[in-house]
Amino acid sequence: MRFSSSASRGKTPFLTVAATALVCLAVQGCAGRPGPETIASVTAADFKPQRVERILTVTTRDRAKPGENVFTTEKSIEPNYARFDVSIPPNHKPANIEWPKGKTVNPRTDFAVMAQDALGREALLRDIAANAAKGQKPGVFVHGYNYNFQEALYRLAQLKTDSNIGGTPILFSWPSFAAIPAYVADKEAATYSRDALAALLVDLTRAGRGEVDVFAHSMGGWLTVEALRQLKLEGRQDVLDRLRVVLAAPDIDEDVFVAQMRVIGRMKTPITVLVAPDDRALLVSRFLGAGTQRVGSLDVTNATVAEVAKQAGVTIIDISSLPPVDSTNHNRFVDAQVLAGALSRPAAAARLGDAGAFVFDAAAQTISSPFSLAATVLRGQ
Known part of the structure; x- marks a missing residue:
């Protein structure tokens, strides 16, 4: 087949x-790629954002310094957790991220972080459980190859605000090198992160009773399907039955994907795969x-x-x-x-x-x- x-x-x-x-x-x-300064918290006493997206993050990237939300390309032994309040500028156009033109972030014209916290696993899960009790189901975004942390964070904020779908947005960020030549290194980093993603999906199904949405792009699709395969091998059909998975432009060899699906089996909700034959990447x-x-x-x-x-x-x-x-x-x-x-x-x-x-x-x-x-x-x- x-x-x-x-x-x-x-x-x-x-x-x-x-x-x-x-x-x-x-x-x-x-x-030029956006650096960590683009997600430093900004203060604007005379400015009230029209829309703020609260993003929870789980990452296998290491912290540059303990307790700070600056994440590197190094692999972390244990996942790191954080929370960001991202404001969307009034001039926002759908599908776009309004990046600052220089080193200074202006929330009137740019995506900006208004507040943030470094969290532990239990604190993150308490947030998710509290939201689930209000009917807000969790949705996980797994980014693809050639992304740094701040690009992935703002991309999820853009997706959340443009889709206007409720729920709790959660970024799962793996240690991509964010460099065109680092394709092989990124593939290894994505594979390294499958245990952490599988564990997160288990945690999310425990935190609430409803479904959990998973949206993965490009090489993040490879990582996601590997995590699903691992859950199946661990006998966690209870977790798989709660997942609604969408793979956008998944960077997976067709024969490998078929082999993965043989192990995973038919999902309760079929995996949706978004494709485009003219995809140059x-x-x-x-x-x-x-x-x-x-x-x-x-x-x-x-x-x-x-x-x-x-x-x-x-x-x-x-x-x-x-x-x-x-x-x-x-x-x-x-x-x-x-x-x-x-x-x-x-x-x-x-x-x-x-x-x-x-x-x-x-x-x-x-x-x-x-x-x-x-x-x-x-x-x-």
Whole structure:
């Protein structure tokens, strides 16, 4: 059981297209990256934020100094915990993070941290349990390759505010090096973190009685599925049955994913996989992986993809109709306002319970089978 035949793999002009994608990534990587100063707490006595998102964080990154929320690329033996109140500026545009133009953060124009605390595990779980008692279920965001901590924190704040979905947002941050050449090192760091993510999911199901949402991007998808596999091997079906998992552009070899799903089995709520065949970042990943197809760039119009998705018990949705936010075509998921609104509609929500392959139409905000049009034409003959 595999998503694509080996014969079809040699038809792509791989080296040429992958080289072009590498150039795109390298150009983007030349821009300055936000440093820890962008999440230092700011004070603005004469400014009252219109919207503040409280983000809880769990990270396998080490702290630069004990008790401070500056996190490095070093691996921590035990997870570190924190809480951030992130204000959203009045000029915020959907899918965007308004970064400061210089070293000074201005909450009137920039994403800003208004307050923060270093927490222990028990304090974090008390926060989650208190929110769960109010009907606010936890939602975990697992970032992808080439992210630093502050980028991941503000990305979750952006997703939360744009989607306008309730609940308790929790960032799970693993020690990515936040560097284009560090792909292999990032893969090792993600794998290192699977025990901590699995333990967090166990903790979250204990903290409340409802479902736990997990949204993972890119290499974070690899980490998440590995954590699910580990929970299955530990006999924690009770935890798996409480999870609603969405993988956006997962950077996972197609054969590895099928093998992982054989162990995990069919989830009570099928895993949803958001894909785009024109994802340039995953083309580079495929190049680095000796030409193996990545799950996040599968072609849902391929009948084999739909069949294997049904067998594996997953829902694959092509979101290529969403406009790309950069030249990699890898971050369409950040358009949370459109995506979350469409996927939460009753008709779409019902369809997401079905395993198989589907296409998301951003203009009509509908989800349909890629084979429905062909079926209509055939019935008319």
